[in-house]
Amino acid sequence: MATERFFPKSSPGAHGIQYREPLIFERSEQGRMGVSLPDAGVPEADPASEIPAELLRGEIENMPSVTEVQAVRHFVRLSQLNYSVDTGFFPLGSCTMKFNPKVNEWAARLPGFAGAHPYLPEEQSQGALELMYRLERMLSEIAGLHVTTLEPAAGAQGELSGLMMIRAWHMANHGKPRKKVLIPDSAHGTNPASAALNGYVAVELKSNKDGVLEPETVAAAMDEDVAAIMMTNPNTLGIFETHVKEIAEIVHARGGLVYGDGANMNALLGRARPGDMGIDVMQYNLHKTFSTPHGGGGPGSGPVSVAKTLEPFLPRPIVVKDGNHYHLEFDRPQSVGKLRTFWGNFGMMVRAYTYMRELGPEGLKACSDLAVLNAQYIRALIEKEWNVPYGNRSLHEVVYNDKNLKETGCTTMDVAKALVDHGYHPPTVYFPLIVPGAIMVEPTETETKETLENFAQAMMAIAAQAREEPEALKEMPKKPIVERLDETRAARKPVLRWTPGFGAEE
Numbered sequence: 030m031a032t033e034r035f036f037p038k039s040s041p042g043a044h045g046i047q048y049r050e051p052l053i054f055e056r057s058e059q060g061r062m063g064v065s066l067p068d069a070g071v072p073e074a075d076p077a078s079e080i081p082a083e084l085l086r087g088e089i090e091n092m093p094s095v096t097e098v099q100a101v102r103h104f105v106r107l108s109q110l111n112y113s114v115d116t117g118f119f120p121l122g123s124c125t126m127k128f129n130p131k132v133n134e135w136a137a138r139l140p141g142f143a144g145a146h147p148y149l150p151e152e153q154s155q156g157a158l159e160l161m162y163r164l165e166r167m168l169s170e171i172a173g174l175h176v177t178t179l180e181p182a183a184g185a186q187g188e189l190s191g192l193m194m195i196r197a198w199h200m201a202n203h204g205k206p207r208k209k210v211l212i213p214d215s216a217h218g219t220n221p222a223s224a225a226l227n228g229y230v231a232v233e234l235k236s237n238k239d240g241v242l243e244p245e246t247v248a249a250a251m252d253e254d255v256a257a258i259m260m261t262n263p264n265t266l267g268i269f270e271t272h273v274k275e276i277a278e279i280v281h282a283r284g285g286l287v288y289g290d291g292a293n294m295n296a297l298l299g300r301a302r303p304g305d306m307g308i309d310v311m312q313y314n315l316h317k318t319f320s321t322p323h324g325g326g327g328p329g330s331g332p333v334s335v336a337k338t339l340e341p342f343l344p345r346p347i348v349v350k351d352g353n354h355y356h357l358e359f360d361r362p363q364s365v366g367k368l369r370t371f372w373g374n375f376g377m378m379v380r381a382y383t384y385m386r387e388l389g390p391e392g393l394k395a396c397s398d399l400a401v402l403n404a405q406y407i408r409a410l411i412e413k414e415w416n417v418p419y420g421n422r423s424l425h426e427v428v429y430n431d432k433n434l435k436e437t438g439c440t441t442m443d444v445a446k447a448l449v450d451h452g453y454h455p456p457t458v459y460f461p462l463i464v465p466g467a468i469m470v471e472p473t474e475t476e477t478k479e480t481l482e483n484f485a486q487a488m489m490a491i492a493a494q495a496r497e498e499p500e501a502l503k504e505m506p507k508k509p510i511v512e513r514l515d516e517t518r519a520a521r522k523p524v525l526r527w528t529p530g531f532g533a534e535e
Contacts, residue, residue, distance in 0.1 A: 035490045035491070035493060035494040035498070036450070036451065036490065037451075037483070037486040037487060037490055039479075039482070039483035039486050039487075040451040040452050040453075040483060040486070040487050040490075041117060041118075041451075041452035041453070041483070047106075047109065047110065047510055048106075048510065049510045049511075050103065050106045050107060050110070050510075052527055053093045053095060053099075053100070053103050054091060054093050054527055054529075056093065056095050056099055056103065057091075057093040057094045057095060058094055058095070059094055060094060061094040061095055061096050061099075062094065062096070063095055063096055063097040063099070063100045064097070091529055110510065112454050114126050114127065114128050114129065115128075115129075117452060117453065117454065118453055118454070118472075118476060118480050118484055119454045120453065120454065120456040120470045120471060120472060120484065121454070121456055121457050121469075121471060122265075122267075122426040122427075122428065122456055122457040122460075122469025122470055122471040123217065123265055123292075123426065123457050123460065123461075123469060123471065124317070124323065124457065124471075125292075125293075125295060125314075125316065125317035125318075125425075125471055125473060126323060126454075126471075126473070127295075127317075127320055127473035127474070127475045128320070128473075128475040128476075129320050129321065129322055129380070130320055130383075130384060130387070132383055132387060133320060133321065133379075133380035133381075133383045133384055134380070135383075136379050136380065136382075136383040137376045137379045137380050137383075139379075141156055141157075142156075142157065142160075142375070142376070142379050143376070145157050145375070147370075147371035147372060147375075151354075151355070151356050151357065155354070155355055157372075157375065158348050158355035158356065158357070159355050160378065160379060160382055161179055161348045161355075161372065161375075161378060162348045162349075162350055162355050163382065164179065164332075164378050164381060164382045164385075165177045165178075165179060165332075165347075165348060167382075167385055168313060168332050168334055169334050171294070171298065171299070171302065171393075172291065172294075172302060172303055172304055172308075172311055172313075172334035173302025173303060173304025173305045173308075174303070174304040174308070174310075174311065174334035174335055174336055175304075175334075175335060175336055175337040175340055176334070176335060176337075176340050176343065176347070177332050177333065177334040177335070178190065178332060178333050178335075178343045178344050178347060179330070179332045179348075179372070179373050179378055180332075180344045180367075180368050180369045180372070180373040181312065181330070181331040181332065181333060181344075181368055181369065181373065182324070182327055182328065182329065182330065182331065182368075182369050182373060182374055183314075183324045183325075183327055183328075183329045183330070183331045184219070184292050184312055184313070184314035184317070184324075184329070184331040185219045185222075185223065185331065186331050186368065186369075187312025187313065187314070187331030187332065187333045188219055188220060188223035188259075188288075188290065188312055188331075189223050189226055189227070189368075190312070190331075190333050190344060190365070190368055191223075191288055191310040191311070191312055191333050191335070192210070192223055192224060192226075192227040192229070192256075192257070192259075192288065193227060193342075193365040194310060194333075194335060194339050194342040194343065194365055195256055195257045195286050195288065195309075195310060195339075196227055196228075196229075196256065196365075197342040197363065197365050198286065198338065198339055198342055199256055201341075201342075201363065203284065206228070206229075206256060207229075207253070207254055207255060207256035207285075208229065208230055208254040208255075208256070209229060209230045209231075209232050209254050209255045209256065210224040210227075210229040210230070210231055210232065210255070210256055210257050210258070210259055210288075211232050211234055211247065211250055211251070211255055211257070211258040211259070211280075212224065212231050212232065212233055212234065212258070212259045213233075213234045213235075213236055213242045213260060213261070213264065213270075214233050214234065214235055214236055214461075214462070214463045215236045215240060215241075215242070215261065215264035215265050215266050215268075215461055215463060216259055216260065216261040216264065216265065216290060217261050217265060217290050217292055218460065218462075220259045220261070220290060221233075223259075224259065229256060232250060232255075234246050234247065234250060234258075236264075236266075236463065239268075239419060239420065239421050240264070240266040240268045240419035240421055241264070241268060241269075241270050241271055241272065241421070242260065242264075242270055242272060242276065243272065244272050244275045244276050244279055247276045247279050247280065248279050251279055251280060251283045251285065252283065253283060253284060255280070255283065255285045256285060256286065257280070257285050257286045257287065257288050257309075258276065258280050258285065258287055258288065259288040259289075259290060260273060260276070260287065260288070260289055260290065260308075261289075261290035261292065261293065262289060262290070262293065262297075262303070262306075263293045263296045263297070263424040263425060263426075264293075264461075265428075265460070265461040265469075266419055266421075266423075266428050266461060266463075266464070267296075267404060267423040267424050267425060267426040267427055267428060267469075267471075268419060268421045268422070268423065268424065269296075269421075269422075269424055273287075273289075273303075273306040273307065273308070274306045274307050276307075277306060277307025277308065278307065281307070286309045286310065286339075287307055287308050287309050287310075288308070288309070288310050288311070289303040289306075289308035289310070289311035290311070290312065291303060291311040291312055291313050291314070291318075291334075292312070292313075292314045292317050293317070293424075293425060293426075294313060294317070294318040295317055295318045295396065295397060295400050295425055295473070295474070296397060296400060296401055296424040296425035297397060298318060298393050298394065298396055298397035299390060299391075299393045299394030299396075299397055300394065300397055300398075304334070304336065308336075309335065309336045309338070309339060310333060310334070310335045310336065310339055311333070311334050311335075312331045312332065312333045312334075313330075313331060313332045313333075313334070314329070314331055315329060315330040315331070315332065315377050315378075315380075315381045316329055316330075316377075319380075319381035319384050319385060320380070320381070320384045320475075321377045321380040321381050321384075322377075322380075324374075324377070328374060328377075329374065329377055330373060330374045330377035330378060330381070341361065341363040341364070342363055342364060342365050343361065343364060343365075344364060344365055344366060344367060344368045344369075345358070345359050345361045345364040345366070345367060346358050346359045346361075347361070357372075396474045397474070399474035400424075400425045400472075400473055400474040401424050401425055403472040403473065403474060403476060403481060404423050404424060404425050404426055404427050404470075404471065404472055405422070405423060406472075406478070406481055407427060407470060407472050407481050407484065407485060408423050408427040408429075410481070410482065410485035411429070411485050411488050411489065412429070414433065414488070414489055414492045415429040415430075415433060415468075415488065415492065416429055416430055416431075416432040416433045417429045418430060418432070418464050419464075425471060425473075426469055426470060426471035426472075427469075427470055427471075428461065428464055428467055428468070428469045428470075429467075429468050429470075430464055430465060430466040430467050430468060431444065431466035431468070432465075432466065433492070434492070434495050437495040437496055437499040437502075438499050438503075439495040439499050439502050439503065440466065441458050441459060441466040441467065441468055442458065443495070443502050443503050443505070444458075444468060444488075444491055444495075445458045445468070446505050446506050446513055447491045447494070447502055447505040447506065448487060448488075448491070449505070449506035449508070449509060450505050450506040450507055450508045450509075451487035451490070451491070452487075453484060453487060456468055456469055456470045456471075457469040457470075457471075470484075472484075
């Protein structure tokens with residue numbers, strides 16, 4: 030049993046009145062009702078006499094029968110079990126889970142935006158179109174690129190879109206798409222998948238001992254079969270790729286293009302522009318840089334900025350301005366086509382635009398400064414105890430690992446589980462793959478100095494407990510309603526649907 034001294038008073042902990050919540054099926058009692066519906070006012074009819082039998086559904090078995098009070102309390106209790114950026118520090122590296130300002134939500138719920146139907150004629154959508162146009166111009170300016178599509182519904186779909194444009198550009202200029210895409214081992218994990226979905230072979234390039242890609246490595250791999258290189262900058266080690274411009278020149282000289290994964294733009298915002306470094310195409314993840322909710326791979330937004338040479342291939346439509354009028358331009362014969370229904374996830378665009386207008390250019394630059402400062406600070410607080418495998422200065426996130434715990438038998442997974450008892454969502458673990466036992470922390474610009482110091486205290490306490498009570502550490506977490514789970518069983522024998530008589534012990 031872990032002792033109290035391993036839990037600093039600064040740890041928020043997981044306390045309060047919370048109990049294990051049974052499934053709503055387990056609360057069911059035959060005959061209970063949560064609604065009282067009025068009489069339909071029309072004669073009852075047998076559905077079988079009106080609808081073909083093959084289209085009729087049978088009775089729903091085991092439908093929960095509960096009162097309104099039971100139903101409301103059940104779902105409210107479940108909601109209280111959530112951990113989110115609104116309830117605590119969420120130090121996921123690479124995914125950037127930052128606080129979402131509530132003014133963003135206010136703006137997205139304004140009736141003129143929230144109620145705008147995508148089939149409205151342009152004359153009645155001028156406000157929405159103007160916002161999209163202004164957002165597009167802002168994103169293009171920040172990236173240092175010519176134009177931006179707002180259509181992709183997530184950062185990963187932005188990658189897909191960018192590579193589709195690269196493929197179309199090669200077809201238009203070389204008559205063939207080429208075969209390979211070069212991807213450093215420090216790139217985001219979705220990059221190889223995006224390349225494969227476009228029919229390319231992903232070729233991994235090794236970073237050097239400092240965690241950056243060398244121009245010589247790219248030159249050795251570059252040939253006329255390479256369509257592009259995809260570089261994440263800063264990379265997933267949180268390190269700035271110092272040779273981007275030189276690498277871009279090498280790739281361009283052999284007829285390739287340079288894709289910049291812009292997911293980590295919160296480290297460069299207002300300080301450096303990828304287009305100025307030779308990047309030809311780059312996606313944003315609006316949640317990572319501009320504080321929209323995390324999209325979870327779909328309901329987000331991943332705008333893609335491109336150089337002028339790629340403009341003809343943008344997904345259609347794009348918003349254009351003609352005098353004081355805005356309209357959607359569909360007549361784009363070289364477009365890679367439509368990637369998303371209607372205009373994309375417009376609500377995310379409103380949130381990002383609000384955030385950018387709220388802060389202004391100087392505020393956005395300050396965001397980047399603070400994101401980097403916070404990562405530097407948290408690194409300085411814990412690096413005497415925790416191993417940081419690469420010596421280069423971290424930017425927006427810091428990657429360390431469990432190397433110093435080897436003698437205790439405790440692992441990165443034990444650390445992640447222990448953090449739950451200290452009241453923190455675990456950081457990203459075992460990624461990037463080039464760092465064995467990786468623990469990736471991204472504090473973001475939205476956390477206070479005190480929050481970072483408290484988190485660092487928890488990390489130091491975990492390191493001390495690993496040395497003195499390793500077996501106790503391996504049993505954590507103990508404080509939540511659900512203690513440590515059997516992850517192997519959960520992965521190999523998942524039970525995703527409740528059935529009558531099912532018990533957790535089965």
